[in-house]
Amino acid sequence: MKHLIDIRDLTQAEIVSLLDLADDIVAHPEEYREKCHYKKLATLFFEPSTRTRLSFEAAMYELGGQVLGFSEAASSSASKGESVSDTIRVVGCYADIIAMRHPKEGAPMVGAMHSTVPIINAGDGGHNHPTQTLTDLMTIRREKGRLDNFTIGFCGDLKFGRTVHSLIAALSRCENVNFVLISPEELKLPSYIKKDVLQEQGLPYVQTTDLTAVMPELDVLYMTRVQRERFFNEEDYLRLKDSYILTPEKLQNAKPDLSILHPLPRVNEIDTAIDADPRACYFRQALNGKYVRMALILKLLEEAQHEH
Amino acid sequence: MNIDSIQNGIVIDHIRAGGAMELYRLLKLGKLDCPVAIIKNAPSGKMGKKDIIKIDSVSAIDMNLDVLGFVDPDATINVIKDGKLAGKKHAGLPERIENVLKCRNPRCITSVEPDLPQVFQLANRETKTYRCIYCEAKAELIK
Numbered sequence: 001m002k003h004l005i006d007i008r009d010l011t012q013a014e015i016v017s018l019l020d021l022a023d024d025i026v027a028h029p030e031e032y033r034e035k036c037h038y039k040k041l042a043t044l045f046f047e048p049s050t051r052t053r054l055s056f057e058a059a060m061y062e063l064g065g066q067v068l069g070f071s072e073a074a075s076s077s078a079s080k081g082e083s084v085s086d087t088i089r090v091v092g093c094y095a096d097i098i099a100m101r102h103p104k105e106g107a108p109m110v111g112a113m114h115s116t117v118p119i120i121n122a123g124d125g126g127h128n129h130p131t132q133t134l135t136d137l138m139t140i141r142r143e144k145g146r147l148d149n150f151t152i153g154f155c156g157d158l159k160f161g162r163t164v165h166s167l168i169a170a171l172s173r174c175e176n177v178n179f180v181l182i183s184p185e186e187l188k189l190p191s192y193i194k195k196d197v198l199q200e201q202g203l204p205y206v207q208t209t210d211l212t213a214v215m216p217e218l219d220v221l222y223m224t225r226v227q228r229e230r231f232f233n234e235e236d237y238l239r240l241k242d243s244y245i246l247t248p249e250k251l252q253n254a255k256p257d258l259s260i261l262h263p264l265p266r267v268n269e270i271d272t273a274i275d276a277d278p279r280a281c282y283f284r285q286a287l288n289g290k291y292v293r294m295a296l297i298l299k300l301l302e303e304a305q306h307e308h
Numbered sequence: 309m310n311i312d313s314i315q316n317g318i319v320i321d322h323i324r325a326g327g328a329m330e331l332y333r334l335l336k337l338g339k340l341d342c343p344v345a346i347i348k349n350a351p352s353g354k355m356g357k358k359d360i361i362k363i364d365s366v367s368a369i370d371m372n373l374d375v376l377g378f379v380d381p382d383a384t385i386n387v388i389k390d391g392k393l394a395g396k397k398h399a400g401l402p403e404r405i406e407n408v409l410k411c412r413n414p415r416c417i418t419s420v421e422p423d424l425p426q427v428f429q430l431a432n433r434e435t436k437t438y439r440c441i442y443c444e445a446k447a448e449l450i451k
């Protein structure tokens with residue numbers, strides 16, 4: 001059974017094929033309206049995440065399928081102490097495919113070990129969020145027209161930001177991508193990612209605390225939110241949350257074709273004055289998320305069908 | 309000091325001095341009801357000082373000693389049968405270590421589901437790094 005737990009589960013060719021399919025759905029949505037007729041997606045959200053859940057649900061509805069599930073652990077049997085593996089085995093009796101979000105890292109992998117239907121990791125704690133990575137890759141490719149030969153800056157919370165970790169892992173397989181890591185000292189990229197991903201493959205990267213200084217070099221700027229729930233300590237959160245805010249002034253020396261991405265939700269790290277700037281891609285990115293999830297659901301269901 | 313030779317079992321030799329108690333805990337030797345001897349700081353030509361563990365039981369020959377490769381890859385395992393040396397092996401680095409180490413990441417799924425097998429996969433042979441298969445946290449020994 002094929003699942004998507006970690007972006008590294010997919011080969012580069014599989015990623016390109018998913019992005020091609022997503023682009024085709026954008027171009028010809030009418031051809032896909034009935035593709036998942038009589039199929040059911042279960043959205044098991046053990047931790048609330050409205051926009052990811054809505055994106056999955058909208059994706060399934062646009063494929064003509066149906067959706068069932070829960071949006072927080074309190075309304076699931078997990079609140080009664082049921083294990084992830086039992087929940088997955090039961091839900092597999094009712095649904096054809098499962099999108100699962102869980103606050104504990106590795107929970108979707110446990111689910112995949114026991115599932116009879118494909119599992120999509122819709123985020124596990126601070127660990128992985130592969131459909132966000134697919135969304136980011138699709139956005140970069142649509143905005144830039146390529147997935148190679150560019151400089152990308154990651155700004156904000158690079159320590160706990162799982163979207164950053166996954167995207168770096170995915171881009172490390174692309175040709176000639178330069179990484180610029182912009183964060184306060186306390187929120188730097190974990191050393192194991194620098195060591196195992198960037199250094200191991202000899203990929204060029206720069207670490208800095210100064211967003212303005214590196215702005216002119218960037219082709220893509222990936223902004224992230226400093227998330228309250230990733231901190232054990234409220235004081236640390238309040239001290240760091242405003243560290244890296246993107247304003248029109250900071251964009252003055254940016255390239256005219258810069259692409260600004262953000263996984264959303266945004267709090268205040270991108271000034272709303274930037275929203276009207278054509279370089280702001282984050283709302284198009286959210287839309288891409290729906291299309292790439294449609295492509296993923298289609299591919300996984302197709303493969304599951306072949307296995308039967 | 310004399311420790312009797314064992315008849316059937318294993319002798320874990322060339323343990324880094326001071327490491328025997330840690331191994332005793334990780335290999336769960338406290339649960340065995342056969343004779344187990346720990347020799348600390350034995351003189352060693354090669355190492356200066358070393359620790360040795362002797363386990364006098366036939367069943368010890370088939371013990372899962374995977375963790376040894378992670379904790380002390382230079383240790384050697386001598387298999388003793390009928391009072392004689394029947395074989396020698398190096399621990400090496402196993403691909404996986406199962407149910408010996410616990411993941412210490414409080415955000416890992418294993419922290420709330422204790423019945424899950426605790427599995428660590430070798431991530432980097434050079435740095436002897438093992439990572440939890442669920443959350444990818446680095447395996448750490450409790451000091």
